[in-house]
Amino acid sequence: MEEVSQGTTTPLLPNSNHPRRWYHHFTNPLRLKTALSSELSGSVGDLGTYIPIVLALTLVSHLDLSTTLIFTALYNISTGLLFSIPMPVQPMKSIASVALSDSLTLPQIATGGICTAVTLLFLGSTGLMSVLYRYIPLPVVRGVQLSQGLNFAFSAVKYIRYDQDFAANKSGGPRSWLGLDGLILAISCLCFLVLSTGSGELGSSTPHPTHLEETVSSSDRFRRRRLKLLSAIPAALIVFLVGLFLCFVRDPSIVKDLKFGPSKFHVLTITWDDWKTGFIKAAIPQIPLSILNSVIAVCKLSGDMFPDREASVAKVSVSVGIMNLVGCWFGAMPVCHGAGGLAGQYRFGARSGASVVFLGLGKLVLGLVFGNSFVRILGEFPIGILGVLLLFAGIELAMASRDMNSKEESFVMLVCGAVSMTGSSAALGFGCGIVLFLLLKLREIDCSKFVIWNSSLQSTKDSLDI
Structure with a gap:
């Protein structure tokens, strides 16, 4: 051309x-198009889901934190360069949930991730994932996004209101108002993020200057400068660094427990029983969620946020497959590209692949310098602050469903979302949404054409009888 x-x-x-x-x-x-501070702030937008799951798997399932940090760092850097959008790298949540509730071993967790990866790699490389993406109705996808976003938001509220025991996978008593992980700290961070980021659209609240500058009042010019200044603050990064600082204030003995250097890589020994348990208990519930939320929903969301850079479903599916086929053999946590992570990073200012590259570099430094001893720092991180970050990510993901304009579309979306949340299964909600969508289309079929065709057929039959 x-x-x-x-x-x-x-x-x-x-x-x-x-x-x-x-x-x-x-x-x-x-594709760096925004200020460096915005990309840095957006890079920590998905840590509200990443840190709790990694911490829980490290404490319960003996996940090698150093290996996971290093591999997810390489994944972040690769996806940032490959997709040119803030494509997240998040834990496979269904596998993590089953691992914590059923006490799966590390080889069983790895086999669940490998089996899921093979499935997505097959669907992506053969083009079947593109077929699914093309024909799945948008209201059904929005229903899955709505349910996932609200689930994140509900979990975030629990993190803020109640003490959490990730090792036991349960909530404790009400969180105290005072203290270094109290409600006042969480609410203060929440207010700071709202004041600095607003609704999440960079510069959307700032009126554009006209060519007749003299017609703009001084109050409008002051408001424009103030909003521009607030949007330039890396709010999420500041909140995260405050939480990191409070880790050492809450328990100064952390410094003595830190050991420098990464752990040694080793290939897992996986038995036939591990393969069977990992596939049945971990992969089977994870595969539908990965197809819907980690591929289809995240690509739809990327098209909403970046119309000129919509992610390819085939590329995303193959990416998830390759990442886990490499890392899971070494004991790294199974990961995917989650729509919630993309929403969280976008919400706090990420607009290019630079944000996830910065996040990857940070993880790489932590994994190489502190290794497994970094779990002591994560264990003291204020859970209320993680809840605040997760809340914004969940709300941003749920708001993707605001483009359902007709009552029919909203009906399908809400039923799909409700079933997904109450049944705790995105696959169940997806199936109900598809059936409901088809029933509504069947109801609108024009039967007059069938009547005309039947009458014509009868006339032809009568003429042949004559």
Whole structure:
């Protein structure tokens, strides 16, 4: 494809609408379009789900934290460069939930991740995932996103209101108002994030300057400058660093327990019983959730947030497959690309792949420098602050369903979301949503065409009898 301008010929990439787009693609693969502070703030937007699950698996299932940090760091850096959007790397939540409730061993957790990875790799490489993405109704996808977002929000409220015991996978008594992990701290962080980030749209609340600057009142100019200044604050990063600082204040002995250097990599020994248990207990409930939330929902969400950079379902599916086929053999936590993580990172300012690259570099440093001893720091992190970060991520994901304009679409979405939440299964809600959508379409079928076709057939039959 070529574009001729003033006697010159400039080669273009397919679907390119600018003569220099190919140059910017290769010189700026991360598509960095916002301030560095916004990308840094957005990079910690999904830690509200990452830290609790990693901490729980480390304490209960003896997950190697150093290995998980290093591998997820490499995943973050790779996906940031590959997708050019803040594509998250999150734990496979269904596998983590089963591992904690049924006390699965590390090889069994790994086999669950490997079996899920093989399935997604097959669907992505054969094109079947693209077929599913093309024909699944949007209201059903929105229902899954709504249920996942509200589940995150409900969990976040529990984190804020009640003490948490991740090792026992249960909530404790009401959280005290005072203290270094009290309600006042969590509410203060919540208010700070609302004041600095607003609704989450960078600059959306700031009126655009007109060419007649004299017509703009001084109060409008002051408001514009104030909102611009607030949106430039890396709010989520500041909140996370405050929580990290409070870890050492809450327990100064952490410093003595830190040991430098990563743990040694080793390939897991997996038995046939591990394969059977991991597939039945971990992979079977995880596969539908990964297909719906980690591939289809996250691609739909990426199209909403980045219309010019919508992620390919085939690429996302293959990415999840390759990540886990590599890392799970070494005992790394099974991971996926979650819609909740993308919503959280976008909510706090991430607009390019740079945010997840920064997050990956941070994880890599922590994994190489502190290794498994970093679990002592995570164990003292204020859970109320994690709840605040998770709350914003959940609400942002749930708000993706606001584009359901007709009553029919909203009906399908709400039923799908309700079933997904009450049944604790995205697959069950998805199935109910599909059936409901088909029933509504069947109800609207124009039967007059069938009557005309039947009458014509009868006339032809009568003429043949004559």
